[in-house]
Amino acid sequence: MKLNNSLRTRTSTLFYLAATASLLAKVGQAVNHANFKTCEQSAFARRHRLFADTMAKKVAEPNSKNTKSSSSSSADGSTHPASSPYSVIDSSVHLDGHTVTASVQHEQAQVPLHFEIAFLKSGTVRVRVQEVDPLVPRYSEAHKHILRDEGSSLPYASPDDIKMATEAVNGLVTHTVSYVNGSSAFSVRMTENPWTLEYLVNGKPTMQLNTSGLFHFEHLRQKPADGDLDNVDGGWEETFKNWTDHKRRGPESFGLDINFYGFEHVYGIPEHTSPLSLKDTRGGGEGAYDQPYRIYNLDVFNYQLDSPMAIYGSLPFMLAHNAEATVGVFWVNSSETWVDVTRKLNRGGFKQQSVVNTHWFSESGTMDVFLLPGPSTADVYRQYSEISEQTPMPREFALGYHQCRWNYEDQEDVLAVSAKFHEHSIPYDVIWLDVEYTVGKRYFTWDYDKFPNPLGMQQELARNGHKLVTISDPHIMVDNDYRIWKEGNENGYFIKNIGGLGNYEASCWPGVSSWVDFLDPAASKWMGAQYGLDKFPESTTDMFVWNDMNEPAVFDGPEHTMDKALIQHGGWEHRDVHNLYGMTQQRSTFEGLLAREPVAMRPFLLSRSFYAGSQRYGAIWTGDNTASWGYLRASIPMLLSNNIAGMHFSGADVGGFFGNPDPELLTRWFQLGAWYPFFRGHAHFNTERREPWIFGEPYVSYIRNAIRERYRLLPHWYTLFREASLTGMPLIRPMWMEFPAEPDLFAEQDTFMVGSSIMVAAITKPDTSIPVDVLFPGEEPWYDMHTHVAYPAQLTTQFVVDLANTLVFARGGSIIPTREQQRQSSAYMKSDPFTLYVYVDQAGFAAGKLYIDDGETYDYQSGAFIERELTFLGSKLISRASPLTKNTSAHQTFVQKMSGINVERVAVVGLAIAHNVAEAVVVENGTTRTVNVSHSHSSKIVATDTVSNNSPCIVICNPAVFIGGDWEISF
Numbered sequence: 001m002k003l004n005n006s007l008r009t010r011t012s013t014l015f016y017l018a019a020t021a022s023l024l025a026k027v028g029q030a031v032n033h034a035n036f037k038t039c040e041q042s043a044f045a046r047r048h049r050l051f052a053d054t055m056a057k058k059v060a061e062p063n064s065k066n067t068k069s070s071s072s073s074s075a076d077g078s079t080h081p082a083s084s085p086y087s088v089i090d091s092s093v094h095l096d097g098h099t100v101t102a103s104v105q106h107e108q109a110q111v112p113l114h115f116e117i118a119f120l121k122s123g124t125v126r127v128r129v130q131e132v133d134p135l136v137p138r139y140s141e142a143h144k145h146i147l148r149d150e151g152s153s154l155p156y157a158s159p160d161d162i163k164m165a166t167e168a169v170n171g172l173v174t175h176t177v178s179y180v181n182g183s184s185a186f187s188v189r190m191t192e193n194p195w196t197l198e199y200l201v202n203g204k205p206t207m208q209l210n211t212s213g214l215f216h217f218e219h220l221r222q223k224p225a226d227g228d229l230d231n232v233d234g235g236w237e238e239t240f241k242n243w244t245d246h247k248r249r250g251p252e253s254f255g256l257d258i259n260f261y262g263f264e265h266v267y268g269i270p271e272h273t274s275p276l277s278l279k280d281t282r283g284g285g286e287g288a289y290d291q292p293y294r295i296y297n298l299d300v301f302n303y304q305l306d307s308p309m310a311i312y313g314s315l316p317f318m319l320a321h322n323a324e325a326t327v328g329v330f331w332v333n334s335s336e337t338w339v340d341v342t343r344k345l346n347r348g349g350f351k352q353q354s355v356v357n358t359h360w361f362s363e364s365g366t367m368d369v370f371l372l373p374g375p376s377t378a379d380v381y382r383q384y385s386e387i388s389e390q391t392p393m394p395r396e397f398a399l400g401y402h403q404c405r406w407n408y409e410d411q412e413d414v415l416a417v418s419a420k421f422h423e424h425s426i427p428y429d430v431i432w433l434d435v436e437y438t439v440g441k442r443y444f445t446w447d448y449d450k451f452p453n454p455l456g457m458q459q460e461l462a463r464n465g466h467k468l469v470t471i472s473d474p475h476i477m478v479d480n481d482y483r484i485w486k487e488g489n490e491n492g493y494f495i496k497n498i499g500g501l502g503n504y505e506a507s508c509w510p511g512v513s514s515w516v517d518f519l520d521p522a523a524s525k526w527m528g529a530q531y532g533l534d535k536f537p538e539s540t541t542d543m544f545v546w547n548d549m550n551e552p553a554v555f556d557g558p559e560h561t562m563d564k565a566l567i568q569h570g571g572w573e574h575r576d577v578h579n580l581y582g583m584t585q586q587r588s589t590f591e592g593l594l595a596r597e598p599v600a601m602r603p604f605l606l607s608r609s610f611y612a613g614s615q616r617y618g619a620i621w622t623g624d625n626t627a628s629w630g631y632l633r634a635s636i637p638m639l640l641s642n643n644i645a646g647m648h649f650s651g652a653d654v655g656g657f658f659g660n661p662d663p664e665l666l667t668r669w670f671q672l673g674a675w676y677p678f679f680r681g682h683a684h685f686n687t688e689r690r691e692p693w694i695f696g697e698p699y700v701s702y703i704r705n706a707i708r709e710r711y712r713l714l715p716h717w718y719t720l721f722r723e724a725s726l727t728g729m730p731l732i733r734p735m736w737m738e739f740p741a742e743p744d745l746f747a748e749q750d751t752f753m754v755g756s757s758i759m760v761a762a763i764t765k766p767d768t769s770i771p772v773d774v775l776f777p778g779e780e781p782w783y784d785m786h787t788h789v790a791y792p793a794q795l796t797t798q799f800v801v802d803l804a805n806t807l808v809f810a811r812g813g814s815i816i817p818t819r820e821q822q823r824q825s826s827a828y829m830k831s832d833p834f835t836l837y838v839y840v841d842q843a844g845f846a847a848g849k850l851y852i853d854d855g856e857t858y859d860y861q862s863g864a865f866i867e868r869e870l871t872f873l874g875s876k877l878i879s880r881a882s883p884l885t886k887n888t889s890a891h892q893t894f895v896q897k898m899s900g901i902n903v904e905r906v907a908v909v910g911l912a913i914a915h916n917v918a919e920a921v922v923v924e925n926g927t928t929r930t931v932n933v934s935h936s937h938s939s940k941i942v943a944t945d946t947v948s949n950n951s952p953c954i955v956i957c958n959p960a961v962f963i964g965g966d967w968e969i970s971f
């Protein structure tokens with residue numbers, strides 16, 4: 001939309017300027033803690049912690065009158081003293097199909113709670129709780145937004161496979177519900193009085209519920225008269241700074257302890273800046289926090305490192321891991337939630353095990369929690385994928401490099417930056433426009449003064465294989481002359497004031513704004529439709545979307561977000577659905593982009609806020625970081641935690657958003673960023689320019705190499721996304737995930753795996769003379785991917801790494817596909833030949849995969865893909881179709897389209913064979929031919945390669961085998 005100048009001058013910039021000034025004032029400073037609640041300042045959280053303290057005291061004084069306590073003992077003798085005011089109502093336990101139901105109530109509050117415990121086929125257990133007869137309905141729809149198929153068709157176990165036995169020992173009644181699913185036996189032991197639940201896998205206890213007695217369910221109640229005790233504890237009203245939160249339903253929170261028996265490490269529940277292995281949160285030990293991990297999406301300026309504070313996104317999925325097993329917990333609730341973590345380490349006692357105690361508490365809604373039994377990590381992700389959809393195949397260009405800045409000034413600037421990439425032979429795929437392309441931050445308008453020819457600009461970019469991304473935030477400027485606001489207002493699409501009347505209005509970038517209520521399907525559809533080419537005529541199908549400020553950020557709201565008592569679709573309070581806001585905006589955008597072309601093309605969008613389910617819609621990034629070594633280092637556990645929780649497609653602003661990186665930091669950030677799943681450079685408008693060439697030589701060459709390495713490995717990244725989309729396995733993985741029985745790796749976070757075959761040892765400290773220690777895990781050799789020098793397993797080696805180099809190792813036993821020709825963008829690589837790197841293990845074996853599709857449509861769902869399984873043994877490399885290959889007509893058409901795309905080189909690294917082998921035999925389509933073999937490194941393989949005499953590399957030159965066919969190459 002082109003707006004006239006008079007309208008532009010009427011743009012309300014006051015709020016924007018004030019907000020920006022306040023933002024700038026804080027650059028380089030620490031977060032302002034006073035703006036965000038501590039656990040003690042959030043009334044329900046304070047109540048749950050106080051309850052936990054009371055229960056801890058009662059455990060310490062077991063003769064207390066007011067609680068029931070018992071000592072139950074599980075199969076392996078894990079006695080757990082339980083003390084809880086909740087017990088099962090006599091005779092209320094029933095097994096009905098795959099579900100056990102029971103009524104549980106507090107010893108004083110005679111309000112029965114309905115419990116459901118259900119087994120899924122994979123052994124996952126779902127536990128749900130709410131009042132039998134709630135006074136008013138609770139919000140119980142979070143699962144519809146989060147779970148696969150809205151949670152409507154979860155694969156529950158067959159009732160025939162589930163048995164329940166009841167026994168009473170010393171007055172303690174225990175029900176054991178057993179389920180056998182072929183290979184494993186699962187059982188849930190539920191004690192009646194007090195109510196506790198223990199989950200055993202093959203007879204071993206793994207997760208225990210309420211064994212610390214912290215289950216606490218604030219039943220809905222009539223509003224008491226003023227002055228009642230309930231009011232005093234913030235049950236009906238609480239004040240933070242200038243904001244008072246009136247709670248129309250009063251206290252309605254609930255909490256539960258989930259204890260991981262036999263574990264010392266828990267991971268996940270992003271987004272926080274804490275270490276990968278989550279810290280204790282109840283003080284005490286060295287470095288322990290005194291605040292729980294908070295799960296509440298917030299726009300936090302200058303977010304602090306090493307903190308459990310909430311930031312932009314969250315995903316309540318946690319893993320626990322020990323040398324024998326990995327188990328998971330998925331807490332399905334969309335209100336403010338906190339998680340306390342404490343550990344009891346016990347490494348030698350007879351039958352005593354370490355335990356990680358976790359205490360979860362949510363402000364509203366119903367309790368709905370999944371316990372995933374593992375026991376392997378792959379099992380946990382299979383179980384997770386059963387209940388939650390996984391990352392879909394992304395648009396292929398999105399895996400390339402993205403260049404962003406707040407803001408590229410004008411059209412000339414955009415095209416000049418693009419041309420500079422070409423001039424410096426640095427590939428990139430996407431250039432981004434921040435808020436300044438609009439008329440006064442009115443999204444779906446276009447500032448023609450700065451960007452006079454939007455279509456021409458996009459065509460020019462597209463001619464060189466590039467895409468454009470423009471920002472679109474969820475706050476809509478209140479302005480009668482602005483079509484979007486007018487339509488939204490007329491149709492009632494905005495979030496409503498407390499009480500439900502009138503649009504909520506508050507301040508964000510454009511000034512006074514209202515917020516689209518994406519929970520309303522009609523509003524969501526309407527907003528998504530704005531991405532239609534008819535509605536947004538300045539856009540083309542080469543333009544994609546960035547959803548920012550969607551926690552949602554509200555400059556003058558409590559904690560920089562919305563008042564919890566605002567009313568959203570269905571009459572629910574914002575309190576109930578706060579954490580869904582960003583995700584529902586992503587969904588609207590995704591669906592809008594999907595619908596904008598007659599044949600659906602895979603959308604690409606980036607969001608700052610996220611929640612469980614966001615992985616279905618696109619990428620996220622870690623928001624406004626700072627150009628410092630600390631933020632560079634912290635990006636690794638942050639992105640690993642996202643990946644652990646299933647939010648795979650994540651990145652951090654390369655270079656740091658605030659502040660100016662020096663050339664060494666910028667170079668190291670590009671070198672690390674090339675291994676982020678989402679790879680984008682971005683900077684605040686107040687920073688100096690820092691595009692890859694700005695610092696000149698030698699830095700531009702180093703950065704070029706880093707970006708080129710990303711492009712060489714795009715086939716590998718794409719294949720990893722394929723795996724993630726099928727199995728849920730993270731793209732980047734903590735070391736322990738690949739080496740689960742090596743406790744030294746359980747807290748490792750400076751080194752990580754990209755898939756199962758590449759180990760990246762990040763360099764996150766200045767001063768290249770300081771050596772970096774790398775532990776080579778497992779049993780197979782590792783190969784430096786640049787020099788091909790081999791390192792034996794279980795060796796710790798020190799490396800002094802100058803700025804030209806990085807530490808990246810291929811795992812012996814893997815085959816990694818690359819495309820070595822360097823191009824302007826990934827679009828130009830589509831017809832390029834492949835190189836296969838074979839890194840052999842000690843037995844001379846290696847295996848790998850390659851997945852290819854058209855990179856943009858959904859035809860792959862009808863079989864239009866090539867997926868090869870590559871195996872090397874002895875001196876023979878074999879390519880076979882993966883069993884998932886379907887011989888459909890779509891497959892045949894795709895294979896036809898790919899004909900002529902060959903393997904141009906096979907490099908076998910680490911295989912000691914006679915040097916006189918001069919040729920290899922290629923068998924393809926029933927014919928046999930010979931090709932040359934060389935024994936030295938070709939400088940064509942990698943620009944940064946150096947020849948190493950002690951690691952043999954056999955290069956099979958141009959075997960020219962079809963990438964999509966069966967063949968064998970032997971020498």
Ligand code: NOJ
Nearest residue numbers: 406434435548608623624
């Ligand atoms: C906040 C985002 O985090 C940042 O990346 C962006 O540049 C600004 N909003 C302006 O849109």
